[in-house]
Amino acid sequence: MFAYYLNLAIRSFRRNRVLTLLMVLAIALGIGASMTTLTVFHVLSGDPIPQKSDRLFYVQMDPAAMRGFTPGDDPETQMTRFDAEALLRDGRADRQVMMSGGGLAVEPSTPGLTPFTIESRYTSADFFPMFEAPFAHGRPWTAAEDEARARVVVIAKELNDRLFGGEDSVGRTIRLNQTDYRIVGVLDRWRMAPRFYDMTQRSYGTEEQVFLPFTTSREFDYGSSGNMNCWGDTSADPDGAQALNAPCAWVQYWIELDDPARADDYRAYLANYSDQQRASGRFERPTNVRLSDVMTWLDYNQVIPGDVRLQMWLAFGFLLVCLVNTVGLLLAKFLRRGSEIGVRRALGASRRSIFLQCLVEAATIGLAGGVLGLGFAMLGLWAVRKQPTNYAEFVQLDPAMLLTTFALALVASLLAGLLPAWRAMQVPPALQLKSL
Numbered sequence: 001m002f003a004y005y006l007n008l009a010i011r012s013f014r015r016n017r018v019l020t021l022l023m024v025l026a027i028a029l030g031i032g033a034s035m036t037t038l039t040v041f042h043v044l045s046g047d048p049i050p051q052k053s054d055r056l057f058y059v060q061m062d063p064a065a066m067r068g069f070t071p072g073d074d075p076e077t078q079m080t081r082f083d084a085e086a087l088l089r090d091g092r093a094d095r096q097v098m099m100s101g102g103g104l105a106v107e108p109s110t111p112g113l114t115p116f117t118i119e120s121r122y123t124s125a126d127f128f129p130m131f132e133a134p135f136a137h138g139r140p141w142t143a144a145e146d147e148a149r150a151r152v153v154v155i156a157k158e159l160n161d162r163l164f165g166g167e168d169s170v171g172r173t174i175r176l177n178q179t180d181y182r183i184v185g186v187l188d189r190w191r192m193a194p195r196f197y198d199m200t201q202r203s204y205g206t207e208e209q210v211f212l213p214f215t216t217s218r219e220f221d222y223g224s225s226g227n228m229n230c231w232g233d234t235s236a237d238p239d240g241a242q243a244l245n246a247p248c249a250w251v252q253y254w255i256e257l258d259d260p261a262r263a264d265d266y267r268a269y270l271a272n273y274s275d276q277q278r279a280s281g282r283f284e285r286p287t288n289v290r291l292s293d294v295m296t297w298l299d300y301n302q303v304i305p306g307d308v309r310l311q312m313w314l315a316f317g318f319l320l321v322c323l324v325n326t327v328g329l330l331l332a333k334f335l336r337r338g339s340e341i342g343v344r345r346a347l348g349a350s351r352r353s354i355f356l357q358c359l360v361e362a363a364t365i366g367l368a369g370g371v372l373g374l375g376f377a378m379l380g381l382w383a384v385r386k387q388p389t390n391y392a393e394f395v396q397l398d399p400a401m402l403l404t405t406f407a408l409a410l411v412a413s414l415l416a417g418l419l420p421a422w423r424a425m426q427v428p429p430a431l432q433l434k435s436l
Contacts, residue, residue, distance in 0.1 A: 016333060020365065023329045027369025027416075030322030031409050032376025037312040039381060039401045043394050044204075044304045048192050049132065053294035054260050056130065059087070059253040061274050062288040065231045075288045076229060078200065078249040081218075081242065083277075088124060092269050093255035095130045098214055099123035100224040100251050101198055106210075107175040108163055118159065118209040120176075121198075122217035122224070128154070128185075130256050131197060136160075138170035138185030141213060149215045154185040159209040176210065179220060187211075193394040196294055198252050199301045200226030204391035218242070224250055255291075263291050323416045326365075330420035334358055351425040358421035359414060366413020370406045377405060 047053050062075040063083060079087075084098040104120045127133070128140035137160075141152045153174060160169050173180050187207075194203040221239065232247030234240050241248040257263060270289040277283040292300060377397065384395050397405075 019329060019333055023326050023365050024369045024372060026322045026325050026329070027366055027409060027413060028372035028376055030319035030412070031370055031373025031405060032380060033315040034312075034319045034408065035373065035377035035397075035401065035405050036380030036384065037308070037315040038404070039377065039397055040308055040384060040391075040395050041304065041312050042398075042401060043193065043396070044308060044391060046193070047295060048194060048196050048298075049294060052132075052256070055257055056294050057255050057257065057263060057266070057291040058294075058297045059255060059270065060290040060292070061270060062285045063247075063249065063277065063283050064229075064285060065247070066284045067231065069285055071286075073288075075290055076249040078227065078229070079251045079253045080249055081246065081251055082244055082282075083273075084251040084253045085244070087253060087273070090269075092266060094258050095126040095256040097124050097127045097130055097254045098251050099127060099198065099254075100214070100217075101201055101208065101226050102217065102222050102224050104176045104210055104222070105178075106159075106163075107178070109173075109175070110163060113163070119225075120210040120212065120222075121208040122212060122214045122222065124214055126256075127211065130254065131192070133190055134188040136186045136188040137168045138183070141184055146213050146215055149219050150213060151179065151181045151216060152184045152213065153181040154187060154211040155183055156187050156207060156209045157189055158206070160186045174210075176212075177220065177222065181212065191394070193391070194298065194303050196298055196303075197254060198226065199297070199303070200252070203301070203303045204389075204394060226250070260293070263293075267291050319412065323412055326413070326416040327419055330358075330362060330365075330417055331423060334420045334424040354425040355421045358424050359417050362413045362417025362421065363410055366409045366411075366416075367406065369413065370409025373409055374402070374405050 049056065059079065060075040060077065061079065061083065062073075063080055064076060079098075088096055088098050100122050102120045102122055103117050105115055105117050107115050121127075125141055125143045125146050128135075133140075136157055138154070140154060141150060145152055153176070155163075155169070155174065157166075160166065163169070163174065164172065169183050169186060172183050174183055175181075190207055192207065195201075195207065196203075218239075221242070224242065228241060228248055228250040230241055230246070230248040234243065234246045234248060237243040237246060240246065242250065255266065257266065267289060270291070271287050274283060274287040274289055278285075278287070381395055381397060385393060
C-alpha cells in the first residue's frame with residue numbers, strides 16, 4: 001500500500017507543481033535555519049573527550065584570605081603553585097597534571113625565517129597520556145625530567161612543519177626565549193573542542209605549539225597567560241605573583257581516576273589537606289573543595305555563548321512559522337481534491353486509508369524539503385565558518401546531524417500533515433458524488 005500511496009503523491013505533485021514547490025521551500029527554509037543553529041549548538045555542547053570524560057576531574061579548593069568572604073561562595077577556579085606542587089608530589093590519583101599557559105619567542109635556525117612568538121603550555125609529564133595527545137614522532141618527557149628541570153620540549157605538528165619541513169625533528173634543538181631546548185616529541189594534529197583543560201583563555205581554537213616542563217618554566221621565570229587572582233602582597237618575593245609561596249591562584253590542576261567512584265575518596269583527601277593547611281595558618285576560609293568532571297566543568301564555565309542559544313530558539317521559532325504555513329497549504333491542497341477523495345471512499349477506501357495516503361504525501365514533501373534544507377544548512381554553516389569567532393572552524397555537519405536533518409524534516413512534515421489529513425478523511429463521499 002505504501003508504494004500505491006507514494007505513486008498517488010507523485011501524481012498529485014505533478015498536478016500542483018507550484019503549490020508543492022511552495023511547501024517544499026517553506027520546510028526547507030525552516031530546516032536549513034534550524035539545522036544551522038542546532039549544529040553550532042551540537043558542536044559547542046559536545047563532549048570533547050567522551051571516552052574518559054567521567055574519569056577526568058578538575059580540582060578546586062579555597063586558599064584565599066577571609067577578606068571578601070561570603071559563605072556559600074564557589075572555591076577559587078585555579079590553584080596556588082604551592083598547593084598544586086604539594087598535590088602533585090602526593091600523587092593520590094592515577095594521573096595528575098599541573099599547568100599554565102604562556103607565550104614564548106621562537107628563534108628559527110632556518111634561513112629566511114624571522115623570530116616569532118607562539119602559545120606555549122607549561123605542564124607536567126602526565127599531560128599527554130591524560131588528555132590522549134597523539135604523537136607523530138617521539139614521546140612525552142618523563143617525571144624524572146620534570147624533577148630535573150630538563151630543557152626538553154614537545155612541539156606541535158604545525159610548528160614542526162614550519163621549522164623543519166615536516167621531518168622527524170626528535171633530538172634536534174629549538175631555541176626559545178634565548179635558550180636551547182631538545183625536542184623529545186612531535187604531536188600529530190590535535191584539536192580539543194572546547195579546549196577544556198584551560199578555561200582561563202579562549203575556549204575554542206588551536207592547541208599550543210610548544211609544551212615544556214612546568215618546573216623548567218619556573219627556572220627561567222617564564223610569564224603565564226590567563227587569569228590570576230591574588231589576595232596578598234607579592235612584592236617582597238623576587239618571583240612576584242608566580243613565586244612558590246605567593247598568595248595567588250593561577251595554576252590549573254587535573255586528575256585522572258581509573259574508577260569515577262574513587263572521586264569521593266579523593267574529595268576527602270582534598271578536605272583533609274585543606275584542614276591541615278588551615279591549621280598551619282596558610283588557609284583562612286572554611287574547607288571548600290570541589291571535583292568536577294569534564295562535562296560538569298564545561299557547564300560551570302558556560303562555554304556555550306548566550307547568543308548561540310538565542311539563535312537556536314529563534315531558528316526553531318522560524319521553523320514553526322514555516323510549518324504553520326505548510327499546514328495551510330496542505331489543507332488547501334487536500335480539500336481541493338474532495339471529489340477524488342469522495343470517489344475513493346465510495347469505492348471502498350476507509351477513512352484510515354485516506355488519512356495514511358495524505359500523511360505519505362506530507363512525508364514525501366517533508367523529505368524533499370529535507371534534501372533542499374540540507375543544502376541551506378550547509379550554506380549556513382559555511383557562512384558561520386567565515387565569521388571571526390574562535391569556534392568557527394569546528395562547525396561541521398557530522399553524520400549524526402545529517403541524519404537529524406532528515407528526521408526533523410520528516411517529523412515536521414508529518415506533524416504539519418496531521419490536521420489536513422484528518423480534515424480530508426472527514427470528507428462525506430455522498431455530497432462529493434452528487435457534485436460530479
